[in-house]
Amino acid sequence: xxITTRRTALFAxxxxxxxxxxxxxxxxxxxxxxxxPLTGAGGPYxxxxxxxxxxxxxxxxxxGGVLGRQVAVVSEDDQTNPEAGVRAARKLIDVDRVAAIMGxxxxxxxxAVAPLCWxxxxxxxxxxGADSITALPHSGWLIRTQPNTTLQGRKFGEYAVELxxxxxxxxxxxxxxxxxxxxxxxxxxxxxxxxxxxxIYDATKPSLRTEVDQVLRARPDLIVLGGYTPDTTVLLxxxxxxxFRGKLLAYAYSVNQQMLSSLPNDVTEGIYxxxxxxxxxxxxxxxxxxxxxxxxxxPYTCQIYDQINLILxxxxxxxxxxxxxxxxxxxxxxxxxxxxxxxxxxxLRAIAAGKKVDYDGASGPCDFTDAGxxxxxxxxxxxxxxxRQTLIRIA
Amino acid sequence: xxxxxxxxxxVAGIYALLAQSLCLAWGVTGLVNLGLAGFFAIGAYASxxxxxxxxxPVPVGxxxxxxxxxxxxxxxxxxxxxxxxxxxxxxxxxxxxAVRVVASNEIWLTGGTDGISGIPAGLPRDWGQGFHLxxxxxxxxxxxxxxxxxxxxxxxxxGRALRAVREDQIVAAVAGKxxxxxxxxxxxxxxxxxxxxxxxxxxxxxxxxxxIFQPLITIYVFLAVTAGxxxxxxxxxxxxxxxxxxxxxxxxxxxxxxxxxxxQAAALREASVGVALILLLRLRPRGLFPELSQKAPA
Amino acid sequence: xxxxxxxxxxxxxxxxxxxxxxxxxxxxxxxxxxxPNFAIGALATVGxxxxxVGNTALGLPMVAALALxxxxxxxxxxxxxxxxxxxxxxxxxxxxxxxxxxxxxxLENALRFGFGNDLRGYDLPLLRDWRFGEFRVGPQQVQxxxxxxxxxxLLWAFLRYSRTGRAMRAVADNRDLALLRxxxxxxVAAVTVAVGAGLAGxxxxxxGLDTSVDPLVGTRLVLSIFAAAVLGGLxxxxxxxxxxxxxxxxxxxxxxxxNPAYRLVVGFVVILAVLTxxxxxxxxxxxx
Numbered sequence: 001x002x003i004t005t006r007r008t009a010l011f012a013x014x015x016x017x018x019x020x021x022x023x024x025x026x027x028x029x030x031x032x033x034x035x036x037p038l039t040g041a042g043g044p045y046x047x048x049x050x051x052x053x054x055x056x057x058x059x060x061x062x063x064g065g066v067l068g069r070q071v072a073v074v075s076e077d078d079q080t081n082p083e084a085g086v087r088a089a090r091k092l093i094d095v096d097r098v099a100a101i102m103g104x105x106x107x108x109x110x111x112a113v114a115p116l117c118w119x120x121x122x123x124x125x126x127x128x129g130a131d132s133i134t135a136l137p138h139s140g141w142l143i144r145t146q147p148n149t150t151l152q153g154r155k156f157g158e159y160a161v162e163l164x165x166x167x168x169x170x171x172x173x174x175x176x177x178x179x180x181x182x183x184x185x186x187x188x189x190x191x192x193x194x195x196x197x198x199x200i201y202d203a204t205k206p207s208l209r210t211e212v213d214q215v216l217r218a219r220p221d222l223i224v225l226g227g228y229t230p231d232t233t234v235l236l237x238x239x240x241x242x243x244f245r246g247k248l249l250a251y252a253y254s255v256n257q258q259m260l261s262s263l264p265n266d267v268t269e270g271i272y273x274x275x276x277x278x279x280x281x282x283x284x285x286x287x288x289x290x291x292x293x294x295x296x297x298x299p300y301t302c303q304i305y306d307q308i309n310l311i312l313x314x315x316x317x318x319x320x321x322x323x324x325x326x327x328x329x330x331x332x333x334x335x336x337x338x339x340x341x342x343x344x345x346x347x348l349r350a351i352a353a354g355k356k357v358d359y360d361g362a363s364g365p366c367d368f369t370d371a372g373x374x375x376x377x378x379x380x381x382x383x384x385x386x387x388r389q390t391l392i393r394i395a
Numbered sequence: 396x397x398x399x400x401x402x403x404x405x406v407a408g409i410y411a412l413l414a415q416s417l418c419l420a421w422g423v424t425g426l427v428n429l430g431l432a433g434f435f436a437i438g439a440y441a442s443x444x445x446x447x448x449x450x451x452p453v454p455v456g457x458x459x460x461x462x463x464x465x466x467x468x469x470x471x472x473x474x475x476x477x478x479x480x481x482x483x484x485x486x487x488x489x490x491x492x493a494v495r496v497v498a499s500n501e502i503w504l505t506g507g508t509d510g511i512s513g514i515p516a517g518l519p520r521d522w523g524q525g526f527h528l529x530x531x532x533x534x535x536x537x538x539x540x541x542x543x544x545x546x547x548x549x550x551x552x553x554g555r556a557l558r559a560v561r562e563d564q565i566v567a568a569v570a571g572k573x574x575x576x577x578x579x580x581x582x583x584x585x586x587x588x589x590x591x592x593x594x595x596x597x598x599x600x601x602x603x604x605x606x607i608f609q610p611l612i613t614i615y616v617f618l619a620v621t622a623g624x625x626x627x628x629x630x631x632x633x634x635x636x637x638x639x640x641x642x643x644x645x646x647x648x649x650x651x652x653x654x655x656x657x658x659q660a661a662a663l664r665e666a667s668v669g670v671a672l673i674l675l676l677r678l679r680p681r682g683l684f685p686e687l688s689q690k691a692p693a
Numbered sequence: 694x695x696x697x698x699x700x701x702x703x704x705x706x707x708x709x710x711x712x713x714x715x716x717x718x719x720x721x722x723x724x725x726x727x728x729p730n731f732a733i734g735a736l737a738t739v740g741x742x743x744x745x746v747g748n749t750a751l752g753l754p755m756v757a758a759l760a761l762x763x764x765x766x767x768x769x770x771x772x773x774x775x776x777x778x779x780x781x782x783x784x785x786x787x788x789x790x791x792x793x794x795x796x797x798x799x800l801e802n803a804l805r806f807g808f809g810n811d812l813r814g815y816d817l818p819l820l821r822d823w824r825f826g827e828f829r830v831g832p833q834q835v836q837x838x839x840x841x842x843x844x845x846x847l848l849w850a851f852l853r854y855s856r857t858g859r860a861m862r863a864v865a866d867n868r869d870l871a872l873l874r875x876x877x878x879x880x881v882a883a884v885t886v887a888v889g890a891g892l893a894g895x896x897x898x899x900x901g902l903d904t905s906v907d908p909l910v911g912t913r914l915v916l917s918i919f920a921a922a923v924l925g926g927l928x929x930x931x932x933x934x935x936x937x938x939x940x941x942x943x944x945x946x947x948x949x950x951x952n953p954a955y956r957l958v959v960g961f962v963v964i965l966a967v968l969t970x971x972x973x974x975x976x977x978x979x980x981x
Contacts (some may be wrong), residue, residue: 038661039802040609043810044907047658076646077661082510083607086600087406091646094399108510108604115601119523120398132509174499174954176509200500202956204913206900209704210948217697229812233905241822241831262814262905427787429731429794474969481729481786481927482968485919488731489961492916496957614798617791662805669798673777676792680784 029072030065030321032057032311033092034304035113036103040080041203044229044258048292049103049127049304050075055291056308056344063345066316074098078105082112089113093120099315099323102307104128105300107176117141123326125307127300130176134371140327143372145303145363147276149177153184155274155379156224156249160185161192163247163272165222168196169215171235172226173203181226203231212238225250229259240267247272255384257296265387273389275299276364277380280394284309284342284362296389299363306361310334312344313359316351333357335367335375401527403639405599408534411635412592413616415541415628420585422625422686423549425561426578427480430471430487431589431616433494436608438464438590439597440498440505443514446598453517457594464590468583476575491610498605510604514597530599537595538632541588545628548584557581558626611665615642618672624682633684641671696827701945707834709921709941710841711903715896715914716921716933717848722889724865724928726882728789732773732797733893733918735804737911740766740894741901742804742813749816755902759840762898763891769800770890771883797912805908813906837899844895845934848888852930857884865928917944920960924967926974935975939963 034053036046057071065071074096078085085104092098093116100123104110107130114133117124118141126133127146134144147155160168168189172178182198189196197218201211212235215223223239225232225248232254239248252275260268276299278284288297288305310330315321318329333347338356341347347357359366364377381392413431420426428434441463442456451459471490475482498505505511518529548554559567560574568574597603615638623634645667649660675682715737722730730736743765747758777796781788822829852858860881863871872878896918897911904910921940925932940960947959967974 038658039665039805039810041909043658043805043909044812047656047810050657074650075657077657077664079611079661079665081606081609081611082600082602082604083596083612087403087643088646090399090402091643094396094402106606108508108602108606111510111512111604112600112602112607115520119520130509132512136512174508176507179502179507200952200954202496202954205944205956206904206910206914207704207708209708210701210945211953213697213700213704214948214953230905230907230909233812233814234903237819237903240819241833242829243821243824258812262812264814264817264819267819421787425787427790471965474965474972478968478972479786481723481790482923482972484729484787484790485923486961486964486968489916489919489957489964493958493961496955500952500954611798614794617794621791658809659806662802666799666802666806669795669802672795673792673799676784676788676795677777677780680781680788 027069029070030067030315031072031074031096031098032308033096033098033101034073034075034103035078035085035088035092035101035109036075036304037080037105037109038077041228042078042080042105045105045253045298045300046077046103048298048301049105052288052291052301052305053102053308056305057312060312060344060348063348066312066348067319067321069321071312078109080106080109082106082108085109086112086116089116093117093122099123099321100125100311100326102311103304107133111136114138114142121323123311123323123330125311127303131180132176134373138372140370140372141323143330143368145276145306145366145374147377148373149180150184151376152274153181154188156181157185157188159272159274159381160222160224160249161188161194163222163249165189165247166194167218167220168194168222168224169218169220170196170198170224170226171211171215172198172200173228173231174200175226178226185224201231201235203227206234208235208238209242212242212244216242216244221246223248225254227254229254229256233259233263236263236267236271249274251275251299252380252382252389253299256298257294260296260384260387260389268384268387271384273382273384275380275382276303276374276377277394278360278362278364279378282342282360282362284360287343288362297362302362306359306363306366309344309347309361310359310366313347313351313357316348317357331368334359335365398524398527401524401531403643405527405531405534407636407639408531408538409592409596409599410616410619410638411538411632412541412595413589413612414619414623414631414635415538415545416585416588416592417616417620418625418628418631419545419548419588420582422620422627422631423554423561424557424578424581425480426472426582427484428487428582428585429484429610429613430489430491431613432608432610433487433491434464434467434586434589435593435596435612436491436494436498436605437467438593439603439608440511440593441590442594443511443597443603444504446515447511447513453515453598456598457591460590460594461587465583465587467590468586469579471586472579472582476578488610491608491613495605495608498608505605508605510602511597512602514601514603516598516601520601534595534599537591541591542628542632549628553577614668614672618668618675620682621672621675621680622682624684624686626681626686627684630682630684634682642668697949698946700828701949702942703828703830705942705945706938707830707838707941708945709938710838711896711899712914712917712921712941713934713937714841714844714899715893716918716925716937717845717930718889718892718896719918720922720925720928720930720933721861721885721892723922724930725861725885726789728778728786728793729927730778730889731790731794732800734911734913734915735797735800736766736770736773736890736893737897737900737914738804738908739769739800739911740897741906741910742808743894744898745813745815745901745906749813755836756840759895759898762894766894766897767887767891770886770893773800773890774883774886801908801912808908810907815902817902833903837902841899844892848892848930851888857881861885916957916960920964923964924974926976929974929976932974932976939975
């Protein structure tokens, strides 16, 4: 306990030094936790997510904090493992007494951590994709910024049709959403008179040549890549080498900046990607670009950016910095009309001025159903050209 | 804070059961089980599927888990018992990975990568802190029973024979010990204990998924058993509590490290587990509670 | 279908040849030092990063980067040996094995500390495969295949013709006899560890060339390496090569025959079957 207090004191001290002359925030800091994978299979995603939250919070602290209090972020590692994730969550909940936990990535970690959160009245915001998560009996203690596979799968299927595909192959490792992604891609493709098949591969295999051969033997005109960055890198190399001339469609979280800079341009040329997106002209996406320092921020980073902003504003609008306050008020800042804001600093200022805000973030409009799923979002349709994501449209 | 400590004591009790398993297989008999996570998984899945989908009461699930663990232990070890002990280490390492792959892909049987949520605990979960305290009582009591049984086994003629096998198989065989049979028995019982730990974990946390059962868990238990003393059930159990204390302490230590990014702190935490194990093996190989020097009969 | 099988065979032989390089390192250490080195996966990762630094930051050509991977991993292997494993020599093979497992965890996280989890790619153009009728082979694959063969050839020549190499074989064959004949065991052990770890590092780099480099790149290979070494007979040098190729082929053919997600199980089943039916492996282990 002593350690934590000292650390937060240091944190608060540092931000005061960084912003001299600003209103000094009163009272004990409000604590929020991030629980992202820093080691293990999710390791490529978690670190930048944790950094993004810290960056948003330091801006807010510099502008005076929330409810006159500074905000402290405690970052824990879930090790992409539910057992380690549960231990870390217990520490965040019981020792740090965080009001909310953000960023759980692996669906298994989220499912394991969720009961702890609702039992302890801690708010949980996740980026996990498995449909089963929002079906948990969480009574409002959980939101998810990742589109569920019903929505995402349908968009993938429709886009495959739009790209003129008749014979689609879906290549993916075994994940909690592989099957339902397939099930939701299928109807639009079937309606267009096409067909789709699935091949599940082993994501730890250093070469997927034979798998690619197997798929190409069916002569698909479009392959949907359903993996994460490390295995999709292997897959793309082998697809390229096999001389596949059809189209490729992937999640933007796998064909991301890291991958584009680790593969030669001609391998990634022409890949289509989909990512959840706010409406055109929203400033949130540009803010995340600035925070992470590149033009293709990861969809997960965009989502955790939205989570922290929403949580900070929910506390302010409800005048309640607890998990309960966040749960009861988050929909008052995420939806329902009002001043459009894309960051918490502006939002907090508007709330202080007594205005109603409606947040539009980096990953979408962030409107939530009662179950905690996003009601709808636009998608960024992008294509990789010369090693860069190029926006085709937002729709 | 109290609920954090209660939770950690339950988890440490489950790790202590894993440590009892490793103590019997490795410390007493000299059989290295690098697939501990696999047996942990088998127990967790056996009990979770039976109680959640089969409607069996939790105690039946626990017994079934032990049975499944023992059978799996026997199958895994039987091919290597006549060979050098390193073969068993390799086989068990592969076994744990194979279990994880099967658990991920046989969705009809295991729920796949979604895992199994809502596993019944046999206790009402809405007791709040009372639930955790009750779970602590049950897990600690089961650990106590296993510990007592193991102590008696280790001190029995059977246990002495196991140590004789560990010290020198050839001498033990010449002295009329049925080496292969002894090893198979010890390994199967140890596997059953690990499976019991897995079943308890599932019932307590209500959720299991293939990603829980990673090789790192096995390394943790090796650290626990090495710290406590691998030949003595008491040492192994205390080692597990020390392990959890150590794992959690590194969390707080990582927070005060200046100038280290989150991922670097996480890397340091994992590395510290390895460093601690190396240092212990080197400086205190017999652990804090060394095996009592009973002369193994030759 | 027959074309598919032949293509899988080609892919398997090439994958197996690359796998043979770290498998050789693992089996050489087992043969001379008599313990399974479970740090082999992390050592392969060290090599992958060393080669990547050499290739991208220092602009080295492939062969020089491979030499750097070998050298850096040899050093890492020696550090592991001296810091973690050697002090436990008297405690037996199992203790050394566990110490190496712990050392592997430290190495993996040291790399994570230094490089983060981001994927790193070699600065290398990727070429389309050559096609021969129904079949295809990649230039990169052929190059890696040749490099792996060259590494094995060098190892063979070293073991056959150099004084140290002969001493290594003598120790592997009969430790006591070798000591009687005046072989310096400490020197032989050090050279073996350096060569064994170096080979693991080269293997890691060859795999990294084909995939990308992250802190888990070597760890993903571990089970296949063990399966190869056990299949060939633990401690047998030619066995490791044959075992690796057999495992490579088995893993590829399994894609056609069963669910491709079950690759890891293939390695495990092979290990189990070999130990049940022919425990000495294809080429006869020396230690059973």
